[in-house]
Amino acid sequence: MTRILKTIAAAALATLVAAPALAEGDKIREISILTRPQAAQPSEFQFVNIIAQEWRKLGLDVKIQVMPWEQMADLVWYNRDKWDVTGWQMVGRPERSDPDELIYNLYHSSTAPKGYNFLGYNNPDYDKVVEAQRVETDANKRQTLLKQAQAMLAEDQPALMLVHPKSTFAFDKTVWNASTVVDQGGIGIKNTWTFIEMEPLGDKKDIVLNSADNIQGINPLWISGGTDSWITELIWDRLLRIGPDGLPKPWAAESFEWVDATTIKLKLRDGMKWHDGKPVTAEDVKFSFEAPAGEEAPMYKPFVGNIASIEADGNSVTFKLKKPAAAFTTGSLSKINIIPKHIWEPILTDLGVKDDNAESHQEKMPIGSGPYKFTSWTTNEEVVLAANDGHWARPKADRWILRIVSNTEAALGMLRSGEVNFLSDFSGDPKILLNAAKEDGDLEVVSTIDMGFRYVAFNNRRPPFDSAGFRRALSAAINRDLIVGAAFKGFAVKSNSVISPALPFWHNAEVVDMKTGADLAKSILKESGFELVGGKLHYPDGVKESLAE
């Protein structure tokens, strides 16, 4: 006993003697990392646990806090200075095919107080670069700026990027001609192009697909659930559509032309008709873009905010913008549903004097001009659409039937038994799906790298995460290949940029291969002034812990 005490005393004395002139930094408080429950988000729960384990090796005390989404969103989004680290995700959507939404909104300082930049990244140099790309209409110059922005993020590591997951879907190749199924970059084979182009091989001409989520609404002025958007995209046309290559293609507009940096002129296709037989006019298009500008369609409002005026003349429509916007064709013209003025004008006038907005107006018989017409919707059971014979892009299939299947295992069984012939939602282990396909022989499984990504956000407002060196070290401690294998079972690719390799033109491939390892992380910490004392990580000299509880 006395010997032990002596040793401790000696060690303490040695530390005192060795101590530098400046007071040594405080020990870093226990940091907490948020994740949703394993049952709800198995991958997130898994990678958060791996990350916590790696960080502990650096001398940090790490606490994992598990909470449901409602609670987590409330804490992270509405209490921006009250958390340290959280698991998070961004999902792929066709309009995110333009990098602006992610690269600007996620990290520009203007969105830090209330918008998407919830983690509070603030870098004036970065702000300048992403502002410049926003108004740059020359694609090559814009590409250079975007690659520069990605490199800045890789250097600063405001968040620890992990992976771009793969979207995995399957279909019955004895029913559908596999060569006509369209794989849309960043989205997967479940997309509007497939639903239009996919060719039946025999008598079965109905696309029967599944979703685990109930349909919230079928409404062209409400961005509701993810599954709902599959339906709205088919019933309502848009001026342009995001093509399989991620770039906007002429659709209801047969051509478009930038007259100058803030003026775009589009020519409408001839002979388009609403599902009730009335012709689609330039006035309808003008109305469709003016309607969301009011208060009746709040979710679409941001997408028309940059429009100064719209002019409809014969079969051409001219948009005047308030300021140049490189993403206007993707983010607005490919986003806004074209709606019939003769139906919606009276509805919106009526709603104008009420509390409710257009989101709570469910049409009994939705009318669009798209490649599919609405047939029926049975609550929590199915939605049936029929091919629109009068459409210039008449689908090869006859009907599109979406079944709501709440049981994932049953969905796979139904695909094998033929009750569904296109598996458009599968939340189970993709390996099980691959094995089933191998056993069955009739199924084809397609995995596509997603535009969305999974990551761990650092709260850049709070020390020690306000230090770029500290963030860089914590990021370097994590081996992404391990995360891909352990948390995503191989169905993901590692990431170090918010722009997915699914968008090859904008993606900066150079930043992806970062070096990782505990030793590297420790040396970065040392360079940044953080010190290990008695196995615990301390702040640089003179820095106090201001947030300890």
Add this chain to the structure above:
Amino acid sequence: MLGLKQIGGRLAQLIFVLWAVATILFLIFRLMPGNPLAAYIDPTFTEEQQLILMAKFGLDRPLWEQYFIYLWNLLQGELGDSFFYRQPVFDRVLELLPNTLILTFSSLIVAYAFGIIAGAWLAWRRGGLAERVAIPIVLTTRALPEFWLGMLLLAIFSFSLGWFPAGGTRSPGEEYSSLFALYSSTDFLAHLVLPAATLAIYSQGLPLLLMRSNMLDVMGEDFVTMARIKGLSSWTVVVRHAARNALLPVVTSFAIAVGYQIQGNVVVETVFSWPGLGRELVNAVSASDYPLAQGAFLMIAIVVVLMNLLADLLYSLLDPRISHA
């Protein structure tokens, strides 16, 4: 028979129970952690938009005020608008209730018909081989988890043999002009078989064991011995004398079971993608759709309470010896 006074008393109790349920529902959902509008408001909304929405749903008012508004609306049969669907809760609940009721009643009728007959027969064959084999089987089916049983039936009768469809109430794209046309179609019946069988297998144990033990009691009584001494056939003794008397408690337990079964449907409806109230309830809770969850819970509570009342009334009707006086 019950007098008017007793019925009045029962109704007062019923209203009290429903008020208590409504109050607990109100509190549970408001005391849950997290922002009630997290599922409704897209985080991209501006703060002003969020405040407008909070005000629209009355969530900016003090809790006690929300409570009185809620009670007042309930009294008028107003369950509010669903956060998730932006449509009136009442319409939605009413749309799904028939699917749940038909699943419940069809499975319980099968379960009780089978349970009563098998229970009577087992009582008659007391001590024989049949009893030694049957009773453990019945106890096992009683202990099986419903989701497991459902998955098992799916794997065998749907995916392996292909006899029955695996989910929903109709074949893809089938249209029916009315609810009656749907419910009377063979397509619907084929879809009903597996979920109803799952529930029936799970529920038959109670009436079977109840019937059997009642029968055993009754068969020891003097009037049954008397019937045998009279030289009546076994059939007549069992069916006309013993079973009729043993049946009373089983019939009343049916009414109570209907109430409880409605909640048991949650699991089976999810396994078989059945568009009923139970599945909606699960969705509503996980999506923090308070108005819808409250409405669905309340509807289930009303069915349970009404069925209990019915059981009470049946009891005194079927057996005049029982009086509530």
